[in-house]
Amino acid sequence: MNPPPTSSSIVSRLDALYEYDREPVKPQDLHGWKVFWSTYAGENIAGTEFVLGPLFVMHGATASAVFGGLAFGNLLAVLSWALICAPIAVRTRVTVYWQIRRMGGPWLAVIYSSLVAVFLCLLAGSMVGISVTAVSLPFHIPNPGPGVPIPSLAWMGLALGVGSIIAVLAVLGFEGMAIFSKMCAPWMVTVFFAAAIASLPRLGCSSIASFWHVANERIWTGHAAPGYTPYTFWHIAGFAWLCNVTYHIGMADMTILRYAKKWQMGFTSSAGMYLGHFCAWIASGILCAAAVGDKTPGPIAYLGAGFAGALCVVIAGWNVASPTLYRAGLGLQVITAGWKRWRVTFLIGAVVIIFACTPAILVNLDRIVGYNGLFFLPLGACIFIDYWIFPKIGLRPCYAEFARLPVNWPAAFTWAGALLFSLFAYGKDHYPFIQNLVAGRLPAWIDGYRPDLFYLVLPEWMVAISLYIVFSLVGQKWVRRSDLQPSPSPAQ
Amino acid sequence: MKTLLKIASFSGLALMLGSAIAVFYGVMTTHVYYIMAAVGTGLWFASVPFWMRHRLHKHSGAGAASPPETKRVTPG
Numbered sequence: 001m002n003p004p005p006t007s008s009s010i011v012s013r014l015d016a017l018y019e020y021d022r023e024p025v026k027p028q029d030l031h032g033w034k035v036f037w038s039t040y041a042g043e044n045i046a047g048t049e050f051v052l053g054p055l056f057v058m059h060g061a062t063a064s065a066v067f068g069g070l071a072f073g074n075l076l077a078v079l080s081w082a083l084i085c086a087p088i089a090v091r092t093r094v095t096v097y098w099q100i101r102r103m104g105g106p107w108l109a110v111i112y113s114s115l116v117a118v119f120l121c122l123l124a125g126s127m128v129g130i131s132v133t134a135v136s137l138p139f140h141i142p143n144p145g146p147g148v149p150i151p152s153l154a155w156m157g158l159a160l161g162v163g164s165i166i167a168v169l170a171v172l173g174f175e176g177m178a179i180f181s182k183m184c185a186p187w188m189v190t191v192f193f194a195a196a197i198a199s200l201p202r203l204g205c206s207s208i209a210s211f212w213h214v215a216n217e218r219i220w221t222g223h224a225a226p227g228y229t230p231y232t233f234w235h236i237a238g239f240a241w242l243c244n245v246t247y248h249i250g251m252a253d254m255t256i257l258r259y260a261k262k263w264q265m266g267f268t269s270s271a272g273m274y275l276g277h278f279c280a281w282i283a284s285g286i287l288c289a290a291a292v293g294d295k296t297p298g299p300i301a302y303l304g305a306g307f308a309g310a311l312c313v314v315i316a317g318w319n320v321a322s323p324t325l326y327r328a329g330l331g332l333q334v335i336t337a338g339w340k341r342w343r344v345t346f347l348i349g350a351v352v353i354i355f356a357c358t359p360a361i362l363v364n365l366d367r368i369v370g371y372n373g374l375f376f377l378p379l380g381a382c383i384f385i386d387y388w389i390f391p392k393i394g395l396r397p398c399y400a401e402f403a404r405l406p407v408n409w410p411a412a413f414t415w416a417g418a419l420l421f422s423l424f425a426y427g428k429d430h431y432p433f434i435q436n437l438v439a440g441r442l443p444a445w446i447d448g449y450r451p452d453l454f455y456l457v458l459p460e461w462m463v464a465i466s467l468y469i470v471f472s473l474v475g476q477k478w479v480r481r482s483d484l485q486p487s488p489s490p491a492q
Numbered sequence: 493m494k495t496l497l498k499i500a501s502f503s504g505l506a507l508m509l510g511s512a513i514a515v516f517y518g519v520m521t522t523h524v525y526y527i528m529a530a531v532g533t534g535l536w537f538a539s540v541p542f543w544m545r546h547r548l549h550k551h552s553g554a555g556a557a558s559p560p561e562t563k564r565v566t567p568g
Contacts, residue, residue: 183544187536190505191529194512198525206518306526308508308533 024093030261036268039256042185044244044276045192047130047317048123050297051365052243053284058295059231060224063215069233070281073240074273078266080241080248081257084380086266088387089257096254100379103386104411105400112379117328119372121348124324125355128163129362131317134298134310135162143296144359146227151357159356166318167349170325171342181319189275191312195304196283199290219289238454239366240277245373245457250380325349370453374460378418381464382411389465395472410471418464422456425449497539504535 056066092099101109133143135158144151151159169177200206205214216222224230247253248269257266287300294300297317301309329345355361361368390397400408427434428442429450451459511528514520520528 183537183540186505187533187540190508190532194508194529197509198512198515198522200516201518206516305508305512305529308526308529311533 025258029259031259032261033265033268036257036260036265037271040269040272041189041275042182044272045185045188045280045316046276046320047127047297047313048320048365048369049192049276049280050130050284050287050301050313050316051126051295051362052369053281054288054295054300055366056231056236056281057220057285057288058225059228059235060222061220061231061236062222063212063220065231065233065236066220066282066285069236070240070278072233073237074270074277076237076241077244077248077273077277078270080245081253081269082264082266084384085248085251085253086257086260086263088251088383089254089266090260090263092254092387093258094254095258096251096380096383099251099254099383102398102401103383103408104379105405105407107407108379108400108412108415112376114332115375117330117332117348119375120324120328121351122355122361122368122372124166124321124328124348124352125358126361126365126368127317127321127324128159128166128352128356129317129359130297131162131166131314131321132159132298132356133296134301134313134317137298137302137310143298146363148359151359156357159353162318163349163353163356166321167325167346167352169318170322170329170349171345177319177322181315181323184315184319188312188316189280191301191305191308192280192283195301195309195312196286199287199304202290203286219286235452235454238452238457239370240273242370242373242454242457243277244273246376246380248380249384249457249461250373250376251383252376252380254383321352325352367453374422374453374456375419377457377460378415378464379411381418381461382414382468385465385468389469390472393469393473395469395476399472399476408475410468410475413471414464414468417467418460421463422453422460425451425456425459426453494543497543500539501536501543504532504539506532507535508532 061069088099094102097109097113100112104112132155136143136155139154139158141152141154141158144155150156200211200214203214203218205211205218222230253269257263260266284297284300287304288295291300291303297313298310301313303309305312325345325348328348329341332344332348386397386399389395396402399405400411424434428438428447429435508529511520511525511532515522515525
């Protein structure tokens with residue numbers, strides 16, 4: 001049998017980092033509906049909303065595809081929160097990190113935590129880039145246009161300045177910053193609405209009756225801009241579902257919803273989805289069309305609400321970038337032995353500034369968000385099956401904890417296998433190296449299956465649950481139960 | 493006092509939204525709307541820390557017992 005994994009220093013550091021989150025939440029710490037409505041309503045409007053809404057315009061979606069797709073995709077997201085994530089969160093009352101550790105072993109938790117940190121760096125980079133598009137306005141520094149691989153030196157200087165300030169704030173006072181960002185939330189929602197309403201006359205819409213006509217003729221016209229693939233209803237619905245998949249099907253919001261008194265509180269995610277991922281995306285799409293196809297966040301927000309709009313972009317980028325840096329710093333601190341928090345955060349800040357100076361990240365933000373969702377989805381599927389199905393088919397849940405395994409290989413192989421499935425399903429039609437590899441060798445039924453990245457949530461989830469059941473049946477039968485001693489519960 | 497501060501905060505938001513609606517119906521110029529939006533922003537940020545900070549400290553999000561989680565970081 002393998003030795004207890006806590007002897008490893010990296011694992012110990014990660015455990016120490018999450019020490020406070022290890023125990024199930026006590027009944028007196030539970031929260032009611034109001035807290036969850038405000039949490040979700042306030043935290044799903046960020047700088048990225050200024051980028052994602054315009055992308056639907058550039059990809060030539062029609063108005064009915066945008067409205068219908070967002071309504072349907074966000075409904076799927078809300079149901080995923082309420083029916084998949086929340087029930088397990090309120091029954092286990094532990095963080096996703098701890099649930100992964102119990103199910104997949106401490107090393108899998110370290111890998112998960114580190115990869116989350118890497119994605120957070122990308123996200124923070126995009127946020128810094130978004131803020132700089134507004135900060136550049138008073139200095140008359142042009143923002144990088146479409147197809148420009150590297151911004152001007154002056155723009156990069158601004159990114160360095162903004163990124164440095166954000167990194168300093170992330171080091172100095174996380175708590176105050178989090179409170180400030182919550183104070184900004186109602187104001188940001190209002191700016192989005194006001195900017196969109198005030199921009200409509202520029203598009204020839206001056207009455208509610210003419211909105212739908214203008215929406216079809218001037219905003220979501222159905223014609224993709226050069227270099228953009230056309231988006232349909234299913235692309236939009238798929239993206240709305242996939243956008244936060246890490247948090248619902250991927251189970252990351254167990255960390256929040258474990259404080260809920262009832263699983264039904266998962267439905268409060270609808271506040272975030274329909275304010276942030278419906279209204280705000282539609283509003284920023286209107287702003288993009290009013291700016292004649294300019295999709296740079298700073299200029300379009302300035303056009304929509306003047307100084308308030310530009311300030312909204314700066315704050316919307318900054319108040320997500322700073323906590324993102326903080327979280328990424330926490331995640332990576334465990335693998336940078338002996339480094340002070342400020343040193344790790346500044347190192348990450350440097351990486352984030354490099355990402356901010358890469359315009360391709362903003363241009364492809366929807367794809368990057370999609371890859372992120374698909375990357376972390378399989379572990380959420382494993383948690384789901386581990387909790388609900390394993391006891392019913394005679395398999396032991398939280399097997400790594402029970403058997404004191406550093407890595408529960410069925411979970412690790414499921415993660416890799418489900419990811420490879422998606423990479424192959426999408427890549428065989430989009431990545432030249434995979435296309436060359438499989439050209440003429442695939443059976444017709446596989447060759448005919450051509451999903452977009454945004455269509456892969458359900459297939460990948462089903463592949464993940466199938467693999468995890470099969471691998472666990474094999475894996476758990478290889479070990480004689482009589483040899484195993486249950487380890488102490490994490491609460492002890 | 494707190495009620496007055498709340499009224500000031502929400503008046504700021506109402507000013508922004510109301511002037512945007514006025515632009516929509518053609519009864520206000522964009523330039524005046526920009527000024528109104530800036531004034532509304534000023535009202536909000538000048539008043540909101542005095543009544544919302546206390547409330548947020550009291551229960552800072554769902555993750556009150558978990559400092560690193562006081563702000564969710566979502567990609568959209």
